[in-house]
Amino acid sequence: MTRILHRVEAAGSADLASRLTLLALLLHPVGHSSIRFWILGLAGAGLLIPNFLRRPALWGGLAFLTGSRVVSDWPLSDNHAFLLSYWCLAITLSCYAEDRDRFLAILGRWLIALVFGFSTLWKLVLAPDFIDGTFFRVTLLVDPRFESFTRLAGGLSLEQIEAARYAIERHVDGGTLKGVAAAVPSFRFERLALALTAWTLTIEFALTLAFSWGRSHGTSRLGDVLLIFFCVSTYSVATVEGFGWLLISMGIAQCGPGRMRTRLAFLATFVLILFYREVPWLAWIVTGAGRI
Amino acid sequence: MDLISDGIKERSLLALPIVLLVVTALFQIALTHYSALSPWSGGGFGMFSTLDHGSRRHLHAFVLRPGLRREVIPPEALAEEIQRLLTHPTAARLRFLAKALATVPTPDHGPAEAIQIQVWQTQFDTKTLTPASQILRELVMRIETEN
Numbered sequence: 001m002t003r004i005l006h007r008v009e010a011a012g013s014a015d016l017a018s019r020l021t022l023l024a025l026l027l028h029p030v031g032h033s034s035i036r037f038w039i040l041g042l043a044g045a046g047l048l049i050p051n052f053l054r055r056p057a058l059w060g061g062l063a064f065l066t067g068s069r070v071v072s073d074w075p076l077s078d079n080h081a082f083l084l085s086y087w088c089l090a091i092t093l094s095c096y097a098e099d100r101d102r103f104l105a106i107l108g109r110w111l112i113a114l115v116f117g118f119s120t121l122w123k124l125v126l127a128p129d130f131i132d133g134t135f136f137r138v139t140l141l142v143d144p145r146f147e148s149f150t151r152l153a154g155g156l157s158l159e160q161i162e163a164a165r166y167a168i169e170r171h172v173d174g175g176t177l178k179g180v181a182a183a184v185p186s187f188r189f190e191r192l193a194l195a196l197t198a199w200t201l202t203i204e205f206a207l208t209l210a211f212s213w214g215r216s217h218g219t220s221r222l223g224d225v226l227l228i229f230f231c232v233s234t235y236s237v238a239t240v241e242g243f244g245w246l247l248i249s250m251g252i253a254q255c256g257p258g259r260m261r262t263r264l265a266f267l268a269t270f271v272l273i274l275f276y277r278e279v280p281w282l283a284w285i286v287t288g289a290g291r292i
Numbered sequence: 293m294d295l296i297s298d299g300i301k302e303r304s305l306l307a308l309p310i311v312l313l314v315v316t317a318l319f320q321i322a323l324t325h326y327s328a329l330s331p332w333s334g335g336g337f338g339m340f341s342t343l344d345h346g347s348r349r350h351l352h353a354f355v356l357r358p359g360l361r362r363e364v365i366p367p368e369a370l371a372e373e374i375q376r377l378l379t380h381p382t383a384a385r386l387r388f389l390a391k392a393l394a395t396v397p398t399p400d401h402g403p404a405e406a407i408q409i410q411v412w413q414t415q416f417d418t419k420t421l422t423p424a425s426q427i428l429r430e431l432v433m434r435i436e437t438e439n
Contacts, residue, residue, distance in 0.1 A: 075333045075380040076346075082316065082335035086309045093305045098298070103306065110310050118317045118337040126321065127331060127342035132418050138343055168421050173352070173412055179420030200340075238340070 008267070009260045014094055014104040016263065017253035018053055020270060021087065022046045024245035025062075027274065030084065031069045039065050054100075059092035079115075080243045086111060087246060101256065108253035112227065113211035115247075120204045131201070136193040141165055141185075148282035149237045152289070154189040161185075203230050220254075224262050227251045228269050235273045236282075244273045328411075328428050329380045346379035349413050349428065353393050356406040356432070364396050381411040386431035394435050408432045 008016075025043040029036050042061050046052050066085040070077045090107040097103035123130045140150045141164045150156055156164075167180040184190065207230060210223035227247060235244040252266040275281070313335075320336030323329035331338030332345035339345075351374065354361045366374055370392055377385040390407040398404075413428040 070335070074376075075329060076376060077333065077335070079335065079337050079339050082313075086313050089312070090309045093308060096305065097302060103302070106306055107309055111313065114310065114313050114317070115337055119341065122331060122336070122338040122341035126324075127338065127344075129343050129416070130341045134416055134418055134421070135341065135343055138416055138421060139340075164421075168416070168423060170423055171350075171425070172423075173410075173425045176424070177422050179417065179422045184419075184421060 005260070005264075008263055010257060012101050013253050013256055014091075014100045015053060017104060017108065017249045018059075018091055019047065020245065020249040020252060020267075021091065022053075023270075024242065024249065028242040028245065030081065030242070031065065032072075035065050035069050035072075054095055056092055056095040059088055059095060063088035063092045080240070080246065083111070083115060083243070083246055087250065105254035105256065108250035109211050109223075112223075112247065112250050113208055116204045116207040117212065120201065120208050123201055123204065130197065133190075133194045133197045136196045137184075137190065138168055140189070140193060140196075142168055145239055146237060148280075148286050150189070150192075151286050152282065154186070154192045156185050156189055203233075221262075224251060224255060224265075228265050231269050232272060236276050239277055241273050241277045245270060248273075323380070327380065327382055330378075333379050343416065344413060346375060349378040349381075349411060350425075351378060351412065352410045353389070354408040355393070355396070355398050355400070355404045356408055357400055357402055357404055360400060361408070362398050362400060364393055364398060366393060367396065378411060381429040383431070386411075386429065387433060390431060390433040404435050406432050406434045 022043040025039055026047070029040055031039055039062065042058055042065075046055075046058050052058055063085060066081065066088050070081050070085055073081065090104060090111065094100045094104040094107070127135070129135050140146050140154065141161060147158075147161060150161060151158065164185050170177055203226060207223065207226050210226055228251070231244050231247060235241060248266050248270050252263060255262050255266065316335040317337060320329065320331075320334035320338070323334055324331050324336070324338070330344055330346045330349070331342050353364050353366060355364055366389070370389065373385070373389060373392070377389055386409050390409055393407050393409070394404065409431045410427050411429040412425045414423050414425050416423055
């Protein structure tokens with residue numbers, strides 16, 4: 001155990017970030033079959049073949065494949081696909097840098113800052129249905145991924161959720177529907193939706209600031225804590241694990257040697273997201289609380 | 293000089309992914325405003341910020357004949373093309389779908405005059421969450437028949 005901890009502490013941050021990225025690609029395969037085969041092959045080779053991890057050809061290949069996936073899938077590719085291709089490009093370019101760890105640390109930090117910056121811009125300014133709470137009020141009711149969370153935190157029964165879902169998903173084109181009480185199930189649920197709205201805006205804005213501010217000791221530590229907290233909280237409910245793993249890879253890239261505890265926290269969060277994906281723990285809690 | 297050029301080279305390499313992200317995101321914001329691209333797509337990081345994503349849009353397609361408008365169900369083979377259309381309803385995609393649907397048989401007699409395609413978007417009342425749909429994009433394409 002001590003040897004493992006020592007190796008984690010001593011590892012270059014770029015190498016650690018690269019390994020996590022390849023692991024994420026294996027755990028969350030991406031792309032259509034023709035592209036997926038090559039991505040998986042390169043990711044496996046990078047992890048298994050000793051000197052392959054730092055080869056520009058490996059990362060250039062991944063950058064090309066993930067980038068061409070974005071182009072060929074246009075306009076269907078989601079944020080994860082774009083960010084993955086930028087990150088693979090970043091790692092490719094770091095292979096040519098004199099100080100690879102420093103190079104990738106800078107890019108990891110700025111990519112995180114920009115991702116959350118644009119995300120905040122959308123939520124705060126460009127999407128009127130977020131800031132008024134409508135987004136979470138509808139999503140918590142109609143998206144099945146949130147059902148357990150809505151039952152536990154929102155205090156709703158399955159019947160209430162189904163009635164609300166029916167009311168919200170009625171379909172009349174060009175006509176007018178009457179409001180139905182079931183679509184607004186309870187005061188507690190409304191408060192939950194507003195709290196999530198405020199929380200998401202606050203933490204994403206804070207992440208933008210923390211990662212785009214200077215690299216002083218304080219802001220660096222704050223950014224790491226916020227990012228870990230964001231991943232632990234968000235991906236416990238929204239199972240978008242590929243994106244979460246990518247953020248952790250970027251986070252650990254700007255976490256130099258000697259920051260053992262922070263590195264371990266990032267690694268633990270990586271494992272935690274895997275746990276969230278594989279174990280229906282929320283459903284177990286809801287069942288155990290006897291709410292079914 | 294070598295140090296300076298090395299510094300410039302490193303800065304250029306550093307800038308590349310950052311510039312790519314920023315330019316793509318700004319382009320995506322422009323597309324959402326001017327050509328109805330869904331904010332969930334396009335690399336602008338608008339996911340989980342709005343209810344306007346491709347799967348919450350829907351389409352209706354009609355074959356028009358003199359005095360008759362019949363709705364047609366697009367075949368399963370067009371499912372991916374329809375998903376792209378709903379996510380980004382450009383004129384080119386609407387025309388492509390219209391041409392594909394012109395060949396879908398209907399029980400009506402006589403040549404079809406036109407194909408009408410409507411892309412609908414759903415919004416929700418702030419207080420009651422009552423859904424209301426509105427047309428986002430529409431195309432009526434005349435079908436040219438061979439003499």
